[in-house]
Amino acid sequence: MKIAKLSNAMSLQRSVEQANVNHVKTVREVIDHVRQNGDKALFDYTEKWDGAKLTNLQVTKEEVEAAFADFDPQLVQDLEEAAANIRAFHTQQVRPNIDFQLDESSYIKYKITPLDAVGLYVPGGTAAYPSSVLMNAIPAVVAGVKRVVIVSPPSKEGKLPASVLVAARIAGITEIYKVGGAQAIAALAYGTETIKSVDKITGPGNSYVALAKREVFGRVAIDMIAGPSEIAIIADDTAFADEVASDLLAQAEHDRFASSVLITTSEKLAREVQLEVERQLKQLPREDIARASIENFGCIYIAESLAKAVDAVNELAPEHLEIITEQPEIISEQIRHAGAIFIGRFSSEPVGDYFVGTNHVLPTNSTARFSSGLSVDDFIKKTSVVYYSEEMWQKHYPKIARLARLEQLEGHARSVESRSWSKEEFHDC
Numbered sequence: 001m002k003i004a005k006l007s008n009a010m011s012l013q014r015s016v017e018q019a020n021v022n023h024v025k026t027v028r029e030v031i032d033h034v035r036q037n038g039d040k041a042l043f044d045y046t047e048k049w050d051g052a053k054l055t056n057l058q059v060t061k062e063e064v065e066a067a068f069a070d071f072d073p074q075l076v077q078d079l080e081e082a083a084a085n086i087r088a089f090h091t092q093q094v095r096p097n098i099d100f101q102l103d104e105s106s107y108i109k110y111k112i113t114p115l116d117a118v119g120l121y122v123p124g125g126t127a128a129y130p131s132s133v134l135m136n137a138i139p140a141v142v143a144g145v146k147r148v149v150i151v152s153p154p155s156k157e158g159k160l161p162a163s164v165l166v167a168a169r170i171a172g173i174t175e176i177y178k179v180g181g182a183q184a185i186a187a188l189a190y191g192t193e194t195i196k197s198v199d200k201i202t203g204p205g206n207s208y209v210a211l212a213k214r215e216v217f218g219r220v221a222i223d224m225i226a227g228p229s230e231i232a233i234i235a236d237d238t239a240f241a242d243e244v245a246s247d248l249l250a251q252a253e254h255d256r257f258a259s260s261v262l263i264t265t266s267e268k269l270a271r272e273v274q275l276e277v278e279r280q281l282k283q284l285p286r287e288d289i290a291r292a293s294i295e296n297f298g299c300i301y302i303a304e305s306l307a308k309a310v311d312a313v314n315e316l317a318p319e320h321l322e323i324i325t326e327q328p329e330i331i332s333e334q335i336r337h338a339g340a341i342f343i344g345r346f347s348s349e350p351v352g353d354y355f356v357g358t359n360h361v362l363p364t365n366s367t368a369r370f371s372s373g374l375s376v377d378d379f380i381k382k383t384s385v386v387y388y389s390e391e392m393w394q395k396h397y398p399k400i401a402r403l404a405r406l407e408q409l410e411g412h413a414r415s416v417e418s419r420s421w422s423k424e425e426f427h428d429c
């Protein structure tokens, strides 16, 4: 892992965008093919890219039951406890309608309505992510979405991982399809014979999935384009090198394009973390992925001061930030841009990935400057409602008409003026 002076921090450029460009053509072809050929295209692509020859796209009740029956009861309990924590935190995010009384009878409102149907993409491919099932499904259920659908690519044997099915059942989701990649996103957006279209698609995935979400945006809503995982750690000489190294590697093992950055005021810690990363890399089953990520997108930066480290993090706006310093809460208050912040040595990032209750679907690629992680807000919409009494109308319509004429919109002015006789007079006619 490289060590550099912090002045070079922002030269850490990712080449993810370039990889994306190469996939755009494929993704557009896949979407067109699914629109034209429906289920047949889904079967063909699943055979081509996942190696599975399916006869049925939908997961049956029996498959879910079988997965549950064979699953380690301790893990079921762990998933259930994680689900309860996620449910508890997300329930706090539920918003009431806003009612604003204008006079005795007139009012305006902000009315909250859950979305009717959402599709959750659960990545398959290189790993199974039951935690992502919980992180996507629970906020949707808490928001009150009626139809929640899961799509995920099957194994060569035509199965979804038991852990994904168990997590889906714990979250209360029963409509699950064995399809992944851009073809799954196209099916959710446009519908096929088997999969009815949805209103919004959420969930992370590889660059084919991310690009497909971008392509169908407008036809349906999407949560975000969540790219490869990222972590930045601010640490001083109170941090332990082995702990810091393991936190960097926890993100690196996700993806060859994941980025892991340490910003420290301690040169000693920097050198020790460098050695530790190398030592611990050899112990990881996904060493090849983690090593590629650390070599291409990993760096240890030496900062002159913690204030400079804070500035760099605010510029970088990382998906995850860990603060392992003498007074981490004080540093945390100065952070303006990060998807999620983990304070102190006992709040390592996997606490949030799996268990504590916060969401792990977070903005990447510096988009934490202007966006937030997945929440109940992603599964609702807000409609304004207006009720004007005759008295309110009487009082304000001349002002509205004048404002309309200021914009030379005579039709608007006449619309508001056209009520210039009361209901009683109307009924008397």
Ligand SMILES: NC(=O)c1ccc[n+]([C@@H]2O[C@H](COP(=O)([O-])OP(=O)(O)OC[C@H]3O[C@@H](n4cnc5c(N)ncnc54)[C@H](O)[C@@H]3O)[C@@H](O)[C@H]2O)c1
Pocket (backbone or CB within 6 Å): 026, 049, 050, 122, 123, 124, 125, 126, 127, 129, 132, 153, 179, 180, 181, 182, 183, 204, 205, 206, 207, 208, 209, 226, 227, 228, 229, 254, 255, 360, 361, 362
């Ligand atoms: N941000 C988060 O919360 C979070 C959580 C979990 C995973 N992730 C990320 O999700 C991603 C998972 O990626 P993955 O690949 O393992 O699974 P995936 O499910 O996203 O993608 C697998 C699918 O990609 C498609 N595909 C593969 N090769 C293709 C090709 N040559 N042409 C067209 N389509 C092709 C296939 O349809 C396949 O089913 C990783 O980047 C990981 O970091 C993020």
Ligand SMILES: N[C@H](CO)Cc1c[nH]c[nH+]1
Pocket (backbone or CB within 6 Å): 129, 131, 132, 228, 229, 230, 254, 319, 353, 360, 361, 362
């Ligand atoms: N750290 C990932 C988001 O960047 C989420 C995840 C899922 N499983 C483990 N981790």
Ligand SMILES: [Zn+2]
Pocket (backbone or CB within 6 Å): 229, 250, 251, 254, 353
């Ligand atoms: Zn993770």
